[in-house]
Amino acid sequence: MRAVVQRVNSASVTVDGKDVGHIEAGLLVLLGVAPDDGPDDTALMVRKLSGLRIFADAGGLMNCSVTDIKGSFLVVSQFTLYGDVARGNRPSFTGAAPGPYADEIYRDVCTGLRSQGFDVQNGVFGAHMEVSLVNDGPVTIIIETDTRKKRSQ
Numbered sequence: 001m002r003a004v005v006q007r008v009n010s011a012s013v014t015v016d017g018k019d020v021g022h023i024e025a026g027l028l029v030l031l032g033v034a035p036d037d038g039p040d041d042t043a044l045m046v047r048k049l050s051g052l053r054i055f056a057d058a059g060g061l062m063n064c065s066v067t068d069i070k071g072s073f074l075v076v077s078q079f080t081l082y083g084d085v086a087r088g089n090r091p092s093f094t095g096a097a098p099g100p101y102a103d104e105i106y107r108d109v110c111t112g113l114r115s116q117g118f119d120v121q122n123g124v125f126g127a128h129m130e131v132s133l134v135n136d137g138p139v140t141i142i143i144e145t146d147t148r149k150k151r152s153q
Contacts, residue, residue: 001041001105001146002081004030007054007139011074013123014130021121026071027052028133031109032081033102034095034146041145042105046112048143049073062139066118073113076123076131077106099126 005027012022029049055064055071066073079102083091096102103125113120123129 001034001037001045001109001144002032003045003049003143004078004081005049005052005054005141005143006030006133007136008074009134009136011131011133013074013076013121014132015124015127020124020129021074021076023072023074023119023121025069025136026066026119027073028131029073029075030078030081030131031075031106032078033097033105034082035097035101037097037105037145039108042108042112044145045109045143046116049109050113050116050118052141052143054139054141072119072121073110074121074123075106075110075113076129077102077125 008023008026008028010024011028013020027049050067051065053065054062055069057063079093079096080091082095083093084095085091097105106125110120110122
C-alpha cells in the first residue's frame, strides 16, 4: 500500500461538480493499493496515519498528530500511485490492485480510521475526481507498507 499524505489547512474532492468530501485542518491521503496488500498492511497504514506527527507544536516543531490538533482525514483512492514508467513514458498500472479488491482495502483503511474516532471524508472510488487543497507548509510524506515486506524477506 502506498499513500501520499499532505498536511492541509483545507481540502475537498468534487465529482461531477458536486462536493463529496471536505475537511479543514488535517491530512489529505491519496491511497494506492497493491495486489498483495491485506489486513496487516491496512492495520499498519491506519496506525501510521493516525499517529503521524507532522503538525507543529507550540514551539513550531513537528510533534503533533491529527488527534492533537483535532483534525480530519480526506482519503482519496488513487491507483495511479502504482504507475510505472520504467519502460517508457506511458505508465503501466499492473502494480495496482484490481478495482473491487482495491476498493475493499481502501474502505478498510477508512473504517479503521473512523473506528479510532476520526472524522474521515472520502472521494468516490473509481470516479473522475477533482481534488483541491491548501497544503500547509508544504508538508508531503510518502508512506509505503510494502517496504516492510521487502525488509522481512
